[in-house]
Amino acid sequence: MSINHFPNFRYHPDPVATGNVGPSTTACSICQQARGYVYLRDAIHPGREDYSEQICPWCIADGRAASALNIAFACSLDVDQDVPETALEELSQRTPGYVSFQGEKWLAHCRDVCRFLGDATLEQVRQASAASIAAWCAANDADEALWSELASDYAPGGDIGFYTFECLHCGLIQFHVDAA
Ligand SMILES: [Zn+2]
Ligand SMILES: [Zn+2]
Known part of the structure; x- marks a missing residue:
């Protein structure tokens, strides 16, 4: 095949x-x-x-x-944004999931579910754009200091997970962060 x-x-x-x-x-x-x-x-x-x-x-x-x-x-069930039912159905019934420390979470943007690109590389986290960091801070009600702290502790495969999502419409990269 x-x-x-x-x-x-x-x-x-x-x-x-x-x-x-x-x-x-x-x-x-x-x-x-x-x-x-x-x-x-x-x-x-x-x-x-x-x-x-x-x-x-x-x-x-x-x-x-x-x-x-x-x-x-x-x-x-964990998609925060308002997205069409058809997108949620495609996600839950016709899309392979992934595992994270605290249960998977899928991010959304531009009224659609984002595509999951896997664990972030160290470079992707260290070089995250201002828009990506701002999106994370807004979604998690956190400030940039916390982002910097998590980002500097990140090592792929370690106790903190950075999962990468890309908006299919505007290209924004967002991260879902969780910890063991
Ligand atoms: Zn089959
Ligand atoms: Zn977008």
């Missing part, structure tokens, strides 16, 4: 790079095909089942997995 055929996720463009979909020879529990990749995370559902490493990204992309099992993938 060529990577060219990999499904296109509007809100999570490269879930392999972000570490949430990975190569696998396992047959998908929905389409029964071994397509080379599976979703590595558990789905969002009330039961005790663990759906990690058994659903292929194609069955996430076309909504088959969400409707067959009545599950969700990315969490749409």
